[in-house]
Amino acid sequence: MSITLSIQDGVALVTLNRPEAMNSIDPQSNEQLLEAWEEVSRNEDIRVLVVTGAGERAFCTGADLKKTMPPADSAARLLYGSGARGLNFGSLQTHKPVxxxxxGYALxxxxxxxxxxxxxICSDNAQFGLPEVRVGSIPGAGGTQRLIRAVGQSDAMWMLLTGERIDAAEALRIGLVSKVVPLAxxxxxxLVIARAxxxxxxxxxxxxxxxxxxGRELSLAAGLELERQAFGLLRDTEDRLEGRRAFAEKRSPAFRGR
Structure with a gap:
């Protein structure tokens, strides 16, 4: 399998499993990635998703250009046609934490x-980059939109417009990652973070x-109003009552998602 999925202790581990190709994404692995994401979203036994790459060299180096040929169908048919999933994984969403x-390389x-x-989080040998402008293209799976939301504008534009790579230390400095750890x-x-x-x-x-x-797309007032409503909805859930009982009884809570 180009993409593997394992589940343990409420955590799904999705691994890009093409280390011989730097875990690049070909049509088969793209389809398997979409299927894995759907399984994570619908499976109630899964509470958190971890995504990583096989091997020590690369998380993923993007599309496998040797196997990714221009599609026979038009972009419109791929995006809007019967049963269409979209052009790539860039539109994937899940309400669960990821x-x-x-x-290694995330290019x-x-x-x-x-x-x-x-x-x-990343290993200390990680490198990040969006080199598309160097070959006359642009990031087409969300890079132009998500990077500038993840880091400051100047850092995002520097990466987008130069196509140069940054290392793990720089990724931590600009807030692209939260933690750098040894590869091993x-x-x-x-998984420790995910299980917690x-x-x-x-x-x-x-x-x-x-x-x-x-809230990123709303005014502060609108975001606060949504928060107030959500707080009220959660107030009477079984889990909130369980959390209070567990705190009073000095034990770990057993949440059930109810």
Whole structure:
């Protein structure tokens, strides 16, 4: 399989499994990635998703140009035709938390895949870049939109317009990643974070993620009003009552998403 999916302790681990091709994405792995994302979104046993690459050299280096030929159908048919998923993974969404564990190169579509995550951590050998302008193209899976929302405008424009790479230390400095760890510790670190998150109340995590993402597009007043409504909806859930009981009884809560 070009994309593997394993589930344990409420955490789904999706691995790009083409290390011989620097985990680049060909049509088969693109389709499998879409299917894995759908499984994560609909499977109630999954509370958090971790995405990483196989091997030590690369998280993902974008499209496999040797296997990705121009499609026979028009862009309009691919995007709007019967049963169309869209042109690529750039439109993927899930209400569940996503962690990208970036091992090695995250270039082009690989960086765009990492930008889908809510939290990004990386190995100390990681490198990031959007080199598309150097070959007469642009990032086509969300890079022009998500990068400038993830880091400051000047840093985002520098990466977009020069096409140059940055290393792990620079990625941490500009806020592209939250943590840099040794390569050997990367996957375990991501899973520890994911399991801690998976122990939290799933409805509350979904609400918190949704509010934060929506709030970027709203005025402060509108965002605060949404927050007030969500707080009221969560107030009477079983999980909130369980959280209070567990705190009073000095035990770990057992959340059920109800």
């Amino acid at each position: 962690i990208a564990a970036v091992n 082009g579509g690989g960086l765009e895949l990492a930008l889908l995550a809510d939290i990004r 510790a990367l996957r375990d670190t991501a 998150m998976a122990a939290n109340a799933p409805l509350a995590m979904t609400a918190a993620k949704g509010l934060a993402m929506s």
